[in-house]
Amino acid sequence: MLVNIPVEEAWELLLNITTPLQEESVPLIEALHRVAAVDLAVAGDLPPNYQSAVDGFVVHENDLQGGRELLVGEALGPGEIPSFSLNPGNTVKVVTGGILPEGSAAVIPEENAELKGGFLFVREQLVPGSNVKRQGEDFKKGEIILHRHERLTPGALGVLAAFGQEKVTVCRRPSVAIICLGPEIIPHYCTPKAGEVRDSNGPLLASLILQEGGRIACLEYMGKDFSSKNGVDKLKNIYEKADLFITIGGAFGESSQQIFSLLGEAGAEMLFWGILSKPGSHSGGGIWGAKPVIALSGNAAACVVGYHLLASPVLRKLQGLPADLEKVPAVCVDKYKKNGGDRRFLRGRLFVHEGCLKVKILPGQKSSMMKSLLRYNALIDLRAGHPAVEENSMVAVIPLCETVSLH
Numbered sequence: 253m254l255v256n257i258p259v260e261e262a263w264e265l266l267l268n269i270t271t272p273l274q275e276e277s278v279p280l281i282e283a284l285h286r287v288a289a290v291d292l293a294v295a296g297d298l299p300p301n302y303q304s305a306v307d308g309f310v311v312h313e314n315d316l317q318g319g320r321e322l323l324v325g326e327a328l329g330p331g332e333i334p335s336f337s338l339n340p341g342n343t344v345k346v347v348t349g350g351i352l353p354e355g356s357a358a359v360i361p362e363e364n365a366e367l368k369g370g371f372l373f374v375r376e377q378l379v380p381g382s383n384v385k386r387q388g389e390d391f392k393k394g395e396i397i398l399h400r401h402e403r404l405t406p407g408a409l410g411v412l413a414a415f416g417q418e419k420v421t422v423c424r425r426p427s428v429a430i431i432c433l434g435p436e437i438i439p440h441y442c443t444p445k446a447g448e449v450r451d452s453n454g455p456l457l458a459s460l461i462l463q464e465g466g467r468i469a470c471l472e473y474m475g476k477d478f479s480s481k482n483g484v485d486k487l488k489n490i491y492e493k494a495d496l497f498i499t500i501g502g503a504f505g506e507s508s509q510q511i512f513s514l515l516g517e518a519g520a521e522m523l524f525w526g527i528l529s530k531p532g533s534h535s536g537g538g539i540w541g542a543k544p545v546i547a548l549s550g551n552a553a554a555c556v557v558g559y560h561l562l563a564s565p566v567l568r569k570l571q572g573l574p575a576d577l578e579k580v581p582a583v584c585v586d587k588y589k590k591n592g593g594d595r596r597f598l599r600g601r602l603f604v605h606e607g608c609l610k611v612k613i614l615p616g617q618k619s620s621m622m623k624s625l626l627r628y629n630a631l632i633d634l635r636a637g638h639p640a641v642e643e644n645s646m647v648a649v650i651p652l653c654e655t656v657s658l659h
Contacts, residue, residue, distance in 0.1 A: 253525060254524040255524070255525055256525075256526040256527070256528060256533075257524050258528050259527050259528065265523050265524055266537045266544055266562060266565070267565060267569055269523075269539045270570060272423065272571065273423055273495060274423075275424065277419045277421050277422075278419060278420060280418060283420040287423040287573060288421070288422060289401075289423050289572070291398070293395060293397065294391045294412075294415055295417070297392055298390045298391040298415070299387055299389070299390065301351050301387050302352045302356065302385070302387055303349055303351055304347065304359045304385070305348065305359065305385050306348055306362070307348050308346060308365060309343045310344055310356045311360060312338050312343075313355065313380065318378070320341070320373075321372070321373055322342060322372045323341060323342050323343070324367065324372055327346075328344055328347070328351075329347065332350070332351075336353055337353055337354040337355045338356050345362075346359060357384075358382040358383065359382065360372070360374070360382075391411070403573075423570075426495045427496075428461050428467070428496045429469045429472065429490050429497045430458060430471045430498050431472045431474065431497065431498065432473045432499075433500060433501045433502035433511065434474075435476050437449055437451050437475075437500075437550075439454075439471075440454070440455055453501075453548075453555045454471045456555070456556065456625070457500070457556075457559060458471060460556075460559055460564075461567065466567050466570075470494070484517045487514065487515070491518075496566060498548060499511065499547045499548065500555060502550070515545065520545050521539055522538035523538050528595055528636065531554035531597070531619030532554045532561060532597070533549075535561075546563050551620045553617070553618065553621055553622070553625065554620075557597050560631060561577070561597070561631075564652075577650055578650065579633060579648045581649070582602060582609045582646070583608060583609070583611070583645070583647075584611055584612075584641055584642075584643070585610050586613040586641070586643060588634075591638060591639050591640040593638075596638065597634070598617055598624075599628035599630075599631065599632075600649065602629050609649075611630055611632060611649050614626075614627060614628055628652070629653045630650060630651050630653075632648070633648045
């Protein structure tokens with residue numbers, strides 16, 4: 253087992269044992285934010301035919317030059333298919349999205365139409381194609397609208413719905429077991445007795461996992477069974493439920509040895525313990541069967557930082573998504589006086605101001621504090637031996653939310 257390794261090495265070890273999950277077919281309306289397992293192409297042209305873009309009157313190509321009086325014929329209603337071709341000198345009223353008769357070249361909006369005695373007066377020259385939706389001008393048959401391993405957006409679902417697609421082939425959602433090891437930890441909805449502590453990490457991680465596209469297999473509390481055969485049996489009973497196992501707490505000192513013993517007896521093997529990071533240094537990773545196991549600190553901020561550095565990339569790879577810890581440069585609007593020491597990850601708020609990417613260091617940076625977690629959406633990566641951060645200096649930032657605007 254490796255000890256106290258760089259974050260990137262730990263990340264690589266975990267990704268090397270992680271295999272993307274199989275695909276499944278889900279109803280279109282349940283596919284939002286799921287990951288496409290195949291390239292998604294449109295089944296035909298959109299629009300499928302020559303249509304009007306407005307309510308108005310259609311004009312033949314020979315009548316576009318202006319100075320014409322056109323005889324108004326019977327109107328075409330919504331969904332009505334023309335049974336005739338449009339002849340020069342004639343016009344018919346059409347509706348938005350209505351199919352245009354053969355020979356149509358432009359449409360005069362109803363509000364601009366000059367009508368008198370059953371005639372439409374075309375005073376000025378019209379541009380061919382005005383207020384007309386041409387066949388396939390939006391999408392051509394076979395055009396790829398979303399590539400494999402991209403998340404499905406509301407817009408993509410709307411396009412697929414326009415072609416009548418009922419189901420979408422997506423990657424299966426990773427199922428995650430969260431296991432709280434501390435014997436003093438109780439569910440958040442319980443009233444603690446003396447010496448007991450409500451669990452905040454479990455619900456916090458659960459929300460991050462759901463946000464990342466995973467689902468929660470179980471939130472298990474070991475309690476007094478942490479160091480007994482009952483604890484091993486509990487672990488074995490949840491093995492089939494999950495694709496990824498995350499333990500919380502018991503990650504420091506003698507307790508860490510109990511984790512090794514507990515996981516080892518259940519059939520897991522730890523690959524590394526300790527990463528060169530503050531907070532989150534007391535984190536580990538291993539393999540159980542063919543499934544990844546990640547051990548995180550019980551301190552709130554350390555637990556969250558460890559999640560983003562180790563668990564989030566694994567969750568993404570399980571779904572076939574890029575798993576890189578992408579970094580971007582940003583202007584830090586605050587000071588951070590501490591310098592030197594280990595590599596440090598500060599919780600920050602990433603935003604765009606006056607066309608520039610900026611980041612704010614949030615209050616409550618101790619590993620045990622939760623205040624910085626209220627509005628964070630990025631980690632500020634300070635290298636080992638870093639100098640103090642000065643106001644308006646450039647820093648490396650890991651964005652944590654796919655919806656953060658970087659431009």
